[in-house]
Amino acid sequence: MQACAIHAAKDLRLIDIEPVTTLAAHEVRVAYGTGGICGSDIHYYHEGRVGNFAVKEPLILGHEIAGTVRELGSDVTGLHVGQPVAINPNLPCLNCRYCLAGQTNLCQEMVFFGSAAVTPHIQGGFREELVVPQQQCVGLPDGFDLSIAAFAEPLAICLHAVNRTQGLLHKSVLITGCGPIGCLMILAAKLAGVRHITATDVEDTVLNTARSLGADEVINIRNDNAPVEQYESGRGHFDAAFECSGNPLALQTCLNAVRPRGTIVQTGLMPLGENPVPVNKLLAKELTLTGTFRFHEEFDTAVDALVNQRLEVSSLLTGVFSFEDADEAFMAAVDRSRHMKIQLRFD
Ligand SMILES: [Zn+2]
Numbered sequence: 001m002q003a004c005a006i007h008a009a010k011d012l013r014l015i016d017i018e019p020v021t022t023l024a025a026h027e028v029r030v031a032y033g034t035g036g037i038c039g040s041d042i043h044y045y046h047e048g049r050v051g052n053f054a055v056k057e058p059l060i061l062g063h064e065i066a067g068t069v070r071e072l073g074s075d076v077t078g079l080h081v082g083q084p085v086a087i088n089p090n091l092p093c094l095n096c097r098y099c100l101a102g103q104t105n106l107c108q109e110m111v112f113f114g115s116a117a118v119t120p121h122i123q124g125g126f127r128e129e130l131v132v133p134q135q136q137c138v139g140l141p142d143g144f145d146l147s148i149a150a151f152a153e154p155l156a157i158c159l160h161a162v163n164r165t166q167g168l169l170h171k172s173v174l175i176t177g178c179g180p181i182g183c184l185m186i187l188a189a190k191l192a193g194v195r196h197i198t199a200t201d202v203e204d205t206v207l208n209t210a211r212s213l214g215a216d217e218v219i220n221i222r223n224d225n226a227p228v229e230q231y232e233s234g235r236g237h238f239d240a241a242f243e244c245s246g247n248p249l250a251l252q253t254c255l256n257a258v259r260p261r262g263t264i265v266q267t268g269l270m271p272l273g274e275n276p277v278p279v280n281k282l283l284a285k286e287l288t289l290t291g292t293f294r295f296h297e298e299f300d301t302a303v304d305a306l307v308n309q310r311l312e313v314s315s316l317l318t319g320v321f322s323f324e325d326a327d328e329a330f331m332a333a334v335d336r337s338r339h340m341k342i343q344l345r346f347d
């Protein structure tokens with residue numbers, strides 16, 4: 001069967017891999033339906049690395065995957081052949097001190113789809129068929145749209161980021177950076193009951209999407225930074241901020257525009273190198289600056305929200321490409337003026 005593997009920067013190939021012949025009792029065979037290209041996939045494609053994690057051997061990308069159950073291991077219950085499923089790319093060990101404390105996203109032995117964090121690399125989900133333990137399959141109602149289900153992973157990231165705050169009920173929130181994560185952050189913040197969302201970016205098209213998803217105010221900081229500066233005056237304005245751009249300047253904005261005792265969640269990965277934290281600003285405003293990393297129970301919450309609360313994520317899907325055209329897809333994925341989320345399929 002075919003799989004889509006990165007060999008080095010800009011060297012992406014469809015390769016042949018051996019399918020798993022016999023399932024273990026707890027495993028599920030899933031026919032690939034669709035998969036989203038994520039920021040980390042884009043870094044692997046364009047730079048051959050994500051931060052410190054460099055591609056040293058062919059790496060099958062992809063971790064935002066939805067598909068259809070093809071076969072069940074003898075012990076699997078609660079799923080049926082033909083059922084659509086969202087695949088959780090996290091496989092924590094359930095044994096280390098963090099797993100035992102219920103913080104599986106911080107697992108020391110995490111197996112995460114499509115990652116060069118360890119060698120041999122952990123292979124990802126862009127393959128015609130996946131065999132995974134049942135715990136990684138979340139069942140969906142029959143007929144559920146797989147292109148929506150593939151948003152469960154990035155939405156789970158955002159729900160976890162919300163859970164890193166002390167709660168957002170009736171809070172005013174700043175979101176810097178309105179790519180797929182920033183936009184899904186808007187939906188996650190609304191689910192948490194925020195009162196007002198201000199979103200910033202440098203691209204009008206993504207800000208239009210942000211507004212349509214429920215941002216109350218959008219600011220293009222490339223055109224005019226004055227509206228943001230207004231929020232920075234005094235001692236700041238917002239109760240909380242989600243820094244989704246990974247731009248050190250945006251973090252500065254958050255530090256200035258969040259009111260004393262507010263919370264900033266660093267959600268976007270910063271570039272390698274020095275990112276000095278202005279400690280005195282944290283000190284003087286009694287700010288909380290926190291990180292957020294992957295997710296745990298939020299994956300199931302994300303699936304439930306997509307199914308039962310019918311979160312409107314379809315407007316984020318701006319392109320669907322065949323794996324034959326994967327290079328084109330990865331080039332398009334960095335064109336923020338035209339594309340938000342792109343998915344890859346085998347047909
Ligand atoms: Zn992702």
Ligand SMILES: [Zn+2]
Pocket residue numbers: 092093094095096097098099100104106107108109110
């Ligand atoms: Zn663990």
